[in-house]
Amino acid sequence: MTGSDLIVLLKKQPVGVACGVISVLCGVTLYLGSDSIEVAKAKAEEVQKQNQVMLTNVRNSAGLSLAQQTAAMQQAAKQLESRLVKANQLATNLQYFYRLESDTGVKLTDVRQNQVGRAAGAGLYIGIPYSVTFQGSFKQVMEFLQRLEGGKHFSKYSTVSFNKAAGAETSAGLLSVSLNIELLGTP
């Protein structure tokens, strides 16, 4: 088909040729931008999701007064930290047991702070181990244990051994208690 043929065709079918040209242009446009809607949709969804997360964050923090709750939590954590034992403050740590001794009336025969063995991947705090041996009446022993369990420091027993106290005191109904206990603390 030569140029003159095309001109003849154009003159003979001007509408058809024009529509054909438009169709071709539209086809090319559709082909070239075939995935543009999908891309825009994906972007819109992504932005929407991000927005939803942000709105949830903002709504939750405002509705539940996150600032107040965080402040309360910080206060609680501060109180918690005041209850922790510091492994390097040996005298202060042992004083805790001596004070319990004087408060409850038991007789401490041995109290030692043992070597701290921190497990790999452990948390923020460590358990500082102590070996404590004491004697006392049933009531005194119970009071000592209860104060230890609900006392200032967080405690966790490893072993506890109750025995009748040996020797002349046996008749007095004394108990001998050996315990290995950990107090929550920092190195």
Add this chain to the structure above:
Amino acid sequence: MALIKKSDAASALAPLWHPNFRNFEKLPDTKVVRTTFFINVTAITLAASLVILVGYRQYRIRDLNLQIQETQNVIQKNTKENTEAIKLSKSFDDEAKKLTEAGMFARKFLPPSELILLLGKTLPKEVQIESADMRFSGASGDQCILRGVVAGNKDDASGLASNYEKILRTSPVFAAKFESVNTASLNPDPTGGFLRFEIVIKFKPPGTEKKS
């Protein structure tokens, strides 16, 4: 006649012809509906459909872009508050982690003082506990070994020891906390008059105990 006949026969064999000088391209289209009409209608329909399709797609893209823009404006507006909220939330989590750790550390399945008091409450008068060794690992394997004596002759004392073991095993207070209760040994005391027993109590792992 012969000539006429011959002529008739010849006309039957050779068809009539005449030169056709019509130029079909230049002749007008005389159909009822012209071909050009069909071509134009088809071309216009196709072009119009494609134009509408392209237009619709462009409209959708524009609409989506507007949505994106609007959402981004909202995001922009909330960014500061969101950053603040995330910061607070992280701070909250950090502090909560400390409290959780302390709570887990101090979690007491059965405090020794409570166990001793419970044992005291359920102790028959013929049974005397001389020692109690407890081991707490925070996991399974926690146990208490009770050592003591039962008064009476061998027959009676063994029955009492068995009953005591049953009390420890079946009492609702203990059943919720003890996984197993077994008598490890029951021997006559050389000095006579009573039997020595050793009962091994295994505690339920923390978190699995039933509320009594």
